[in-house]
Amino acid sequence: MKKFEQPRKKKWYLIPSILLLAALCIGGMELAMCSYFEPELYQRITAPVRNAVQAGVQHVTEAVRTGVRQVTETGEAVWNGLCLTADAASLRLRTAWEELTTEAESDEELQLVDDNLVTAAPRPPANYTITALESREELDILTGGALEVVYYDQTSERWAGESYGSDRIGSHGCGPTAMSIVVSTLTGQIVDPAEMARHCVEKGCWARLHGSYLSIVQTVAEDFGLVCSPLPPEEADSDTIVQHLASGSLIVALMGPGHFTNGGHFIVLRGVTLEGGILVADPASQERSLTVWDLDLILEELSVKRWDGSPLWVVSPQFT
Numbered sequence: 212m213k214k215f216e217q218p219r220k221k222k223w224y225l226i227p228s229i230l231l232l233a234a235l236c237i238g239g240m241e242l243a244m245c246s247y248f249e250p251e252l253y254q255r256i257t258a259p260v261r262n263a264v265q266a267g268v269q270h271v272t273e274a275v276r277t278g279v280r281q282v283t284e285t286g287e288a289v290w291n292g293l294c295l296t297a298d299a300a301s302l303r304l305r306t307a308w309e310e311l312t313t314e315a316e317s318d319e320e321l322q323l324v325d326d327n328l329v330t331a332a333p334r335p336p337a338n339y340t341i342t343a344l345e346s347r348e349e350l351d352i353l354t355g356g357a358l359e360v361v362y363y364d365q366t367s368e369r370w371a372g373e374s375y376g377s378d379r380i381g382s383h384g385c386g387p388t389a390m391s392i393v394v395s396t397l398t399g400q401i402v403d404p405a406e407m408a409r410h411c412v413e414k415g416c417w418a419r420l421h422g423s424y425l426s427i428v429q430t431v432a433e434d435f436g437l438v439c440s441p442l443p444p445e446e447a448d449s450d451t452i453v454q455h456l457a458s459g460s461l462i463v464a465l466m467g468p469g470h471f472t473n474g475g476h477f478i479v480l481r482g483v484t485l486e487g488g489i490l491v492a493d494p495a496s497q498e499r500s501l502t503v504w505d506l507d508l509i510l511e512e513l514s515v516k517r518w519d520g521s522p523l524w525v526v527s528p529q530f531t
Contacts, residue, residue: 389463
């Protein structure tokens with residue numbers, strides 16, 4: 212049986228393509244000949260196309276550059292934002308950890324500073340012949356007693372804003388300021404409150420939000436080659452105090468609520484008058500540093516803490 216074969220369909224749709232291809236070839240040849248024989252005409256004919264292509268390329272290039280710049284700026288902004296977020300998170304974690312570890316310490320070990328104002332000195336400043344504050348070679352010197360004392364005021368503009376850990380010397384730095392007074396006076400090595408604050412932080416004497424650990428006196432004294440001995444309050448009668456101060460020693464005292472503080476505050480006992488009054492160097496008050504104090508009042512207002520030698524330490528040079 213003979214197979215039936217369908218007639219092949221003519222591919223009419225190819226004709227337009229063939230004609231277009233022929234036209235392009237002819238046009239291309241004509242343009243090539245024109246470019247050779249009539250270059251000026253060739254330039255005029257092809258100029259619109261070239262301009263359009265150049266404009267298109269330039270537009271695409273600018274678009275790509277703009278896109279890359281936007282992506283870069285967005286990336287930098289995102290990166291900076293991530294960095295700031297990470298820094299903030301790190302600070303919160305560090306603060307939370309410090310609060311947790313600080314609260315875990317016994318209150319007996321802490322100064323528990325209170326930076327609120329206290330009542331004014333109970334009596335007017337002493338006569339300048341007894342004690343005065345003098346400026347010598349860019350240092351403030353308290354006169355009177357057996358020693359002239361280098362004085363620093365933690366509340367002055369020069370030191371108040373300086374860092375004591377994450378706190379400020381003006382509000383929490385009576386400990387390092389008192390030790391600046393002691394070290395600068397007894398060693399002859401001038402150590403200002405900012406430098407002393409950094410030293411105390413490095414040595415672990417700074418207690419966040421609470422001032423200083425009570426170990427600050429013993430630690431700093433030993434670090435600077437001084438002798439530091441606790442003085443129990445029950446042994447701190449007038450004769451004992453006079454003997455220590457007259458021999459060239461200073462006495463660091465941690466005061467409790469009263470005329471010097473509402474919380475805890477380090478001061479330095481620096482001398483005794485002929486009438487038995489006590490001269491002090493108060494790191495937070497020039498006024499109180501220029502007042503003669505009754506020993507009974509000072510002993511009565513000493514801190515009740517009994518930790519690391521508090522509330523009285525006798526600090527002396529090595530040779531005494």
